[in-house]
Structures are given as C-alpha cells and as structure tokens.
Amino acid sequence: MSDHVYKLIELAGSSEKGIQDAIENAIAHASKTIRNMRWVEVIETRGHIENDKIMHWQVKLKVGFTLDQT
Amino acid sequence: MSDHVYKLIELAGSSEKGIQDAIENAIAHASKTIRNMRWVEVIETRGHIENDKIMHWQVKLKVGFTLDQT
Amino acid sequence: MSDHVYKLIELAGSSEKGIQDAIENAIAHASKTIRNMRWVEVIETRGHIENDKIMHWQVKLKVGFTLDQT
Amino acid sequence: MSDHVYKLIELAGSSEKGIQDAIENAIAHASKTIRNMRWVEVIETRGHIENDKIMHWQVKLKVGFTLDQT
Amino acid sequence: MSDHVYKLIELAGSSEKGIQDAIENAIAHASKTIRNMRWVEVIETRGHIENDKIMHWQVKLKVGFTLDQT
Amino acid sequence: MSDHVYKLIELAGSSEKGIQDAIENAIAHASKTIRNMRWVEVIETRGHIENDKIMHWQVKLKVGFTLDQT
Amino acid sequence: MSDHVYKLIELAGSSEKGIQDAIENAIAHASKTIRNMRWVEVIETRGHIENDKIMHWQVKLKVGFTLDQT
Amino acid sequence: MSDHVYKLIELAGSSEKGIQDAIENAIAHASKTIRNMRWVEVIETRGHIENDKIMHWQVKLKVGFTLDQT
Amino acid sequence: MSDHVYKLIELAGSSEKGIQDAIENAIAHASKTIRNMRWVEVIETRGHIENDKIMHWQVKLKVGFTLDQT
Amino acid sequence: MSDHVYKLIELAGSSEKGIQDAIENAIAHASKTIRNMRWVEVIETRGHIENDKIMHWQVKLKVGFTLDQT
Amino acid sequence: MSDHVYKLIELAGSSEKGIQDAIENAIAHASKTIRNMRWVEVIETRGHIENDKIMHWQVKLKVGFTLDQT
Amino acid sequence: MSDHVYKLIELAGSSEKGIQDAIENAIAHASKTIRNMRWVEVIETRGHIENDKIMHWQVKLKVGFTLDQT
Numbered sequence: 001m002s003d004h005v006y007k008l009i010e011l012a013g014s015s016e017k018g019i020q021d022a023i024e025n026a027i028a029h030a031s032k033t034i035r036n037m038r039w040v041e042v043i044e045t046r047g048h049i050e051n052d053k054i055m056h057w058q059v060k061l062k063v064g065f066t067l068d069q070t
Numbered sequence: 071m072s073d074h075v076y077k078l079i080e081l082a083g084s085s086e087k088g089i090q091d092a093i094e095n096a097i098a099h100a101s102k103t104i105r106n107m108r109w110v111e112v113i114e115t116r117g118h119i120e121n122d123k124i125m126h127w128q129v130k131l132k133v134g135f136t137l138d139q140t
Numbered sequence: 141m142s143d144h145v146y147k148l149i150e151l152a153g154s155s156e157k158g159i160q161d162a163i164e165n166a167i168a169h170a171s172k173t174i175r176n177m178r179w180v181e182v183i184e185t186r187g188h189i190e191n192d193k194i195m196h197w198q199v200k201l202k203v204g205f206t207l208d209q210t
Numbered sequence: 211m212s213d214h215v216y217k218l219i220e221l222a223g224s225s226e227k228g229i230q231d232a233i234e235n236a237i238a239h240a241s242k243t244i245r246n247m248r249w250v251e252v253i254e255t256r257g258h259i260e261n262d263k264i265m266h267w268q269v270k271l272k273v274g275f276t277l278d279q280t
Numbered sequence: 281m282s283d284h285v286y287k288l289i290e291l292a293g294s295s296e297k298g299i300q301d302a303i304e305n306a307i308a309h310a311s312k313t314i315r316n317m318r319w320v321e322v323i324e325t326r327g328h329i330e331n332d333k334i335m336h337w338q339v340k341l342k343v344g345f346t347l348d349q350t
Numbered sequence: 351m352s353d354h355v356y357k358l359i360e361l362a363g364s365s366e367k368g369i370q371d372a373i374e375n376a377i378a379h380a381s382k383t384i385r386n387m388r389w390v391e392v393i394e395t396r397g398h399i400e401n402d403k404i405m406h407w408q409v410k411l412k413v414g415f416t417l418d419q420t
Numbered sequence: 421m422s423d424h425v426y427k428l429i430e431l432a433g434s435s436e437k438g439i440q441d442a443i444e445n446a447i448a449h450a451s452k453t454i455r456n457m458r459w460v461e462v463i464e465t466r467g468h469i470e471n472d473k474i475m476h477w478q479v480k481l482k483v484g485f486t487l488d489q490t
Numbered sequence: 491m492s493d494h495v496y497k498l499i500e501l502a503g504s505s506e507k508g509i510q511d512a513i514e515n516a517i518a519h520a521s522k523t524i525r526n527m528r529w530v531e532v533i534e535t536r537g538h539i540e541n542d543k544i545m546h547w548q549v550k551l552k553v554g555f556t557l558d559q560t
Numbered sequence: 561m562s563d564h565v566y567k568l569i570e571l572a573g574s575s576e577k578g579i580q581d582a583i584e585n586a587i588a589h590a591s592k593t594i595r596n597m598r599w600v601e602v603i604e605t606r607g608h609i610e611n612d613k614i615m616h617w618q619v620k621l622k623v624g625f626t627l628d629q630t
Numbered sequence: 631m632s633d634h635v636y637k638l639i640e641l642a643g644s645s646e647k648g649i650q651d652a653i654e655n656a657i658a659h660a661s662k663t664i665r666n667m668r669w670v671e672v673i674e675t676r677g678h679i680e681n682d683k684i685m686h687w688q689v690k691l692k693v694g695f696t697l698d699q700t
Numbered sequence: 701m702s703d704h705v706y707k708l709i710e711l712a713g714s715s716e717k718g719i720q721d722a723i724e725n726a727i728a729h730a731s732k733t734i735r736n737m738r739w740v741e742v743i744e745t746r747g748h749i750e751n752d753k754i755m756h757w758q759v760k761l762k763v764g765f766t767l768d769q770t
Numbered sequence: 771m772s773d774h775v776y777k778l779i780e781l782a783g784s785s786e787k788g789i790q791d792a793i794e795n796a797i798a799h800a801s802k803t804i805r806n807m808r809w810v811e812v813i814e815t816r817g818h819i820e821n822d823k824i825m826h827w828q829v830k831l832k833v834g835f836t837l838d839q840t
Contacts, residue, residue, distance in 0.1 A: 008150035010358035029355040031122035052241035075449040078430035080288035099285040101262035145379040148360035171612035192311035218500035220638035239635040292426035309425040332591035381542035402731035451822035472661035495659040498640035521752035565799040568780035570708035589705040682801035710778035729775040
C-alpha cells in the first residue's frame with residue numbers, strides 16, 4: 001500500500017504578474033496532460049527585462065506525480 | 071564587542087496563501103521558543119498539489135539567532 | 141553503431157523493507173511502461189518515520205533507457 | 211547577427227515589502243548606470259528579522275546585459 | 281490546519297552491521313529526546329576500515345520533526 | 351502571450367567524431383519524437399576509451415521544448 | 421560500543437583578529453551550553469569591511485558532539 | 491612582486507559555428523574594453539535550436555584579468 | 561604525533577548482490593595494493609539493468625589511507 | 631532607507647605570507663578603485679608550490695560594496 | 701565476473717589547438733604509465749589568454765581504468 | 771611546449787598549530803614521494819576538539835604536479 005512510485009518532470013513556466021503566478025501557470029498548463037500531480041519544487045527563478053522593467057517572470061520547476069493508479 | 075556567536079537552525083514552514091506567508095509563519099512559530107532571531111535564508115520552495123492546484127506552499131529555511139546575550 | 145541516444149527520467153520509489161527494495165520496486169514498476177532500461181542512479185535516500193520507526197524508505201532515482209531501437 | 215556578447219553582474223537588493231519588490235528595486239537602481247539589461251536570476255533570498263518579524267527582504271541576483279550595441 | 285512548522289536537525293549514527301542499521305540506530309537514539317519525528321534524509325554514507333575490513337558504518341542524516349503540537 | 355510553458359528532458363547522445371557531433375546527434379534523434387525544441391544545455395561530457403584512444407564521445411544534455419502550441 | 425550517535429549544529433562566530441581566532445571563539449562560546457564537542461568544520465569564511473579594512477572576520481561552522489553519554 | 495590582484499568577470503558569448511568559436515568571440519569582444527586578460531573558464535554550454543538544428547551556441551564564461559599594472 | 565597525512569583515492573566497485581557488497585568488494589580488492597586504509601565514503605550509487613532487473617550494483621568511493629608510517 | 635543595493639565583484643589576490651594576508655592584499659588593492667566595500671567572502675584558497683614549498687598563497691574572493699550613496 | 705573494480709584519477713591536459721585535442725593529449729600522455737583506461741569525464745575547461753587570444757586550452761579530467769586484470 | 775599534463779591527488783594533512791601549518795605539513799610530507807608539485811587547493815578545513823579546545827586542525831587538499839618531464 002505504501003509502495004508508491006512517482007515520476008518527476010522538469011517544467012519552465014512564466015507569467016507577467018509574478019513568481020507565484022508563473023508556478024501556478026505551469027501547473028495549470030501541465031494538468032492538461034498529466035494526472036495525479038502531487039508536489040512541485042522551484043529550481044530556478046528568473047525575470048526577463050525590457051526597458052529596465054521585468055516584463056515576465058520565469059520559473060524552472062520539478063513536478064512529481066503518482067504512477068501507481070490503475 | 072564584535073565577537074558575536076550565532077546559531078543557525080533549519081525549519082520548514084507552510085502556508086495556504088503563498089511563499090512569503092509560509093516564511094513568515096515559520097518565523098512567527100519559531101519566535102515562541104527562540105529569542106533574538108536575526109536573519110532567515112530560503113533554502114527550498116515547494117508546493118503541494120491537490121486536484122491540479124497548489125493547496126499549500128512549503129519553504130525550507132535557515133534561521134540565525136544570537137547566542138551572546140546574558 | 142556506437143551512436144546511441146539515451147533518455148533519462150527521474151523516479152521516486154518506496155518500500156517498507158529497505159533502500160535496495162525501494163530501488164527495485166521503482167524499476168519493476170517503471171518496466172510496465174518503459175522498455176530498454178539500462179542503468180539507474182540513486183539521487184536521494186529518505187525514510188518516513190512513524191512512532192519513532194522508519195515505516196517506509198523512499199529513493200529518488202535517475203533511470204536511463206535506450207531510444208535507438210526501431 | 212546572432213553573435214551577441216553579454217556581461218553578467220551580481221547585485222544584492224532589498225525591500226521592506228517583499229521578495230519581488232526587492233528584485234525590482236535592484237533592477238530599478240541598476241538601470242541608472244547599466245543599459246540594455248536583458249534578464250535577472252535570483253541566486254539567494256533572505257529576510258532580516260527584528261522583534262520576531264521580517265523587517266526587510268534581501269535578494270542576491272545575477273543580471274545579464276548586452277555589450278554588443280555600438 | 282495545514283500550516284505546520286517542522287524543525288530539521290542533523291545527526292550522525294553508526295552501526296557494525298550496515299548502512300540501514302546505522303540509520304535506524306540514529307533514529308532510535310534520537311527518539312529518546314525528540315518527539316514527533318516525521319522523516320529522515322541520508323546526507324553522507326561512510327565506513328571506517330580496520331585491517332582491510334569495514335568495522336562500522338557511519339551515516340550523516342537530516343531528521344525533520346513537527347513543532348506544532350501543543 | 352508571454353505565458354509559455356516549456357518541458358525539459360534529459361538525454362545522453364554519443365558520437366565517434368567529437369563532442370559537438372554527439373550533441374547534434376542527440377538533437378537529430380530526439381527530433382523524431384519531440385517537436386518545438388528550443389534549447390539544449392550540456393550537463394556532462396565523457397569519452398569512452400579503448401586501446402588508449404577515445405572511441406566515442408558521450409554527452410548528457412537537458413533539452414527544452416514548448417508545450418503551448420495547440 | 422561503536423554505535424555512537426552525534427548531533428551536528430551550525431554556528432557562526434567572529435573575531436577582530438583572524439579566521440582561526442573566530443573559529444576558536446565560536447567553540448569557546450558554544451562550550452558554555454554544549455558538552456562533548458568532537459569536531460568542527462568550516463563552511464564559510466567572510467570578512468566585514470569598514471574604511472577599506474577587514475574589521476572582523478566571520479566564520480560559519482558545523483560542530484559535531486556526542487549524544488550517547490548517560 | 492608576486493602579490494598580483496586579478497578581477498574576474500562573467501560573460502556570455504555565442505557563435506553559429508561552435509562551442510570554441512563562441513568562447514573566442516566573447517574574448518575578442520571583451521578585449522575592446524578589458525586589458526590584460528589572463529584566463530577564461532567555461533561555466534555553461536548551451537545551444538539554441540530552431541527547426542531541430544542548433545542555430546547558435548552560447549557559452550557562459552568567467553574571465554580573469556590583472557589589475558596591478560599602473 | 562597527531563600530524564598524520566592521509567591520501568585519498570577514488571574507486572568504483574561492483575557486485576551482483578547489493579550496495580553494501582559492492583563497497584566491501586572494492587575495499588577487499590584495493591587491500592591487495594594499498595595498506596593502512598582508514599575510511600571510505602560513498603560518492604555515487606548506481607545499478608546496471610538488464611531485462612528490467614538490476615544485474616549488478618556499482619558504487620563510486622573515496623578511500624583514505626595513512627601515509628605516515630615508516 | 632533600508633532599500634540598499636549592493637554590487638558584488640569577484641577578485642583573486644595573493645601573498646607570500648599567508649591566507650589572511652592574501653585577502654587583505656586584495657582588499658587594499660581593490661580600495662584604490664572601489665569605494666564603500668562592506669564585506670568579503672572567501673571562495674577558494676590555493677597555494678603555488680616551488681621546490682616543495684608554498685611560495686605564494688592565492689585566494690578567490692567575492693566583495694560586496696554599496697551602490698546607493700549619491 | 702561482473703565484480704570489476706575501477707580506479708579513478710584526476711588529470712589536467714592542455715593543447716594549443718582546442719578542447720578536444722587537450723583531452724586526447726592527456727589520455728595519450730597517461731597511457732604511458734596507466735593501462736586499461738576505460739572512460740574519461742571532463743571536469744573543467746579553461747583557456748589561457750595572451751594578447752587577447754587563447755594561447756592554449758586546459759582541461760581537468762577524471763579517468764577510470766580497470767584494476768582487476770591479473 | 772605548452773602541452774603539459776598534470777596529475778591531481780587528494781591529501782589530508784593535520785597540525786596542532788593551525789590551518790596554514792596543516793597545509794604545509796601535507797606538502798612537506800608529500801614531497802618525499804612526489805616530485806614537481808605545482809599547486810595546492812584547500813577543499814575542506816576541520817578541527818578536532820578535545821575538552822572544548824581545537825587540539826589539531828585537519829585540511830583536505832588537492833595537489834597538482836607535472837607528469838611531463840622525462
């Protein structure tokens with residue numbers, strides 16, 4: 001029962017609003033093709049700059065999801 | 071006078087609201103037993119996902135506090 | 141002939157028995173959907189504790205498998 | 211045309227409001243002397259604590275900017 | 281309800297029998313003074329050698345336990 | 351519009367000719383099953399030696415590709 | 421007999437004289453509350469500068485001490 | 491006489507031809523504003539992909555140059 | 561008397577039985593040419609897979625031995 | 631008032647006398663062109679050997695200085 | 701039969717021609733004293749600069765060779 | 771002429787006096803069996819504690835020496 005197997009994938013998501021929104025965007029997008037996501041870990045946080053302002057934020061994420069449902 | 075000694079501990083805090091709130095929760099909680107906290111450093115940022123949404127955020131922190139008051 | 145291409149994926153497996161069993165569980169489970177696995181590398185080893193005992197062991201793994209069969 | 215050269219510098223910025231504001235403060239400040247900034251990466255996130263509250267947030271950043279305009 | 285706070289400590293445990301036994305020794309020993317341990321992560325695995333044999337195994341561990349029960 | 355989501359995968363490619371050729375081999379091979387690749391990062395560079403000569407080069411790569419076209 | 425358990429803590433110490441003195445200060449200070457210290461490892465070495473001179477040195481340390489005496 | 495002081499900067503250079511050319515491009519470009527460069531270290535190697543081909547290579551570099559000439 | 565000098569070497573050992581046996585194999589093999597080994601640290605743990613089973617385990621080790629006997 | 635911005639640069643300094651002197655040399659030298667230095671962190675410590683003796687010590691440093699005075 | 705033991709050594713090689721040539725130089729040179737080399741891994745890539753040009757390339761390598769032939 | 775090959779070894783040395791003396795001890799000791807040492811890099815600095823005092827210092831070092839003289 002406790003012998004679960006998870007798979008981890010790496011995603012990069014972005015947002016014009018902020019760091020947390022970029023994470024949530026990536027999860028929302030990934031949910032279209034991945035079921036049973038369990039956790040996300042932030043690997044890298046970046047901002048892309050135009051005219052001295054951060055125009056969008058980009059996060060690199062590891063996402064874990066369960067493989068063992070049948 | 072400048073020969074301070076600090077101790078560093080590692081905490082994990084969480085929040086349903088967001089990353090910054092999870093950090094502040096951990097500090098607020100730690101303040102019940104630790105005095106003279108001076109700084110906190112974020113070591114790891116994670117989110118726990120249910121039904122394709124981040125239900126709570128979890129941060130791993132290093133917290134430094136002064137040992138040398140008498 | 142020697143120009144192989146491998147893909148690497150990241151898995152987390154667990155077991156109530158021990159570290160090595162958790163690794164073998166993850167490989168056995170992954171073999172249901174992945175063919176031609178070649179090697180596994182242990183990235184992280186953890187234990188989940190209940191009542192002061194390790195109830196199950198969890199390993200994070202990188203698994204490499206060949207892409208170049210047709 | 212695609213043979214750009216970027217320079218990367220390391221900055222530390224701070225803010226009383228939050229993490230994202232500390233990043234934007236550092237970029238705004240750096241824009242006074244650096245032109246053509248392209249991206250920023252967050253290297254470290256810290257908070258300075260007084261009376262059990264985070265009084266200001268501090269971020270360490272790498273900022274990349276183009277060298278090849280003439 | 282989900283706003284738990286964990287504390288992490290670092291331990292080193294040893295055993296003449298093997299790696300897994302050294303981890304369990306450290307947890308058993310730590311349970312005398314720490315309540316509510318939740319997980320353990322293996323940081324480093326070493327063996328001490330005498331007469332060309334590993335006489336005891338030593339592991340370095342991070343252990344997380346809940347702070348928020350009252 | 352700027353809210354792209356990328357997925358990153360890890361590949362290992364090889365070549366008898368050299369490092370750069372091993373990278374290009376892996377990308378060419380991956381293009382059979384992955385569309386919209388955007389960038390590749392070299393994680394590890396190795397050579398396999400027979401009779402005191404490097405017989406083939408092997409690279410470990412991270413490859414990013416866009417998920418957000420429909 | 422060889423099944424010792426150690427605990428590791430992280431300290432930061434400082435000195436106006438130099439690096440080695442900062443390490444010894446931290447150990448001397450820690451000895452007021454911690455018994456049976458066995459080893460110290462230097463994690464980080466810094467200097468605080470005023471008027472173009474290093475006014476005090478600061479070291480971050482891991483200290484290991486035995487838990488198993490009764 | 492042997493008490494040299496070096497400064498290190500971080501650059502990113504690119505080339506359509508290859509990795510080594512990208513490094514040499516960055517050094518050639520940097521030589522317009524920096525004198526007395528002594529060494530370069532490759533920190534990161536990437537390729538940007540269009541239509542399943544690497545269109546240009548990008549390297550991140552640390553460059554050291556002498557400060558002590560007068 | 562306490563001014564010992566150690567040398568560290570890196571070995572990779574393997575075993576069909578398991579992780580611990582691979583470590584002991586490497587130490588036993590190394591003892592044919594190296595005297596006065598004192599400790600071993602596990603750097604990497606891998607398994608080689610054939611037909612969806614781990615056929616042999618491979619460990620990368622650092623081994624320390626005393627140089628100062630005469 | 632607390633919204634300071636720091637810049638960090640990387641230096642390498644050396645000395646025939648010792649590690650601490652190499653750090654102080656680099657700071658003294660850097661003070662000729664950089665004002666308002668606040669802290670230094672040691673990144674790497676090396677010695678250059680001639681005739682089996684360390685002829686000079688070399689340190690790699692990160693130095694932080696304030697940008698926000700006007 | 702599969703219980704091989706490898707030893708790993710660290711080398712630095714150089715070349716005026718390029719990165720790959722520096723790796724091959726080191727292997728060719730090492731083959732004079734080391735038999736049964738199996739693989740090489742690139743740890744660090746540097747270039748030494750004179751008059752704004754890379755005069756020679758230097759690589760740091762780990763080389764693995766079999767110990768178990770008799 | 772510039773195509774030198776270096777070998778790097780890892781040593782641990784110790785001293786009752788201090789960090790720098792432990793480095794010099796290790797180099798002096800190594801010079802009995804290794805010729806043409808060129809540089810040393812400090813990898814780790816530790817102190818062994820007895821009765822709340824550092825009784826001896828231990829350093830882990832990488833030492834590079836030339837292979838190419840004949």
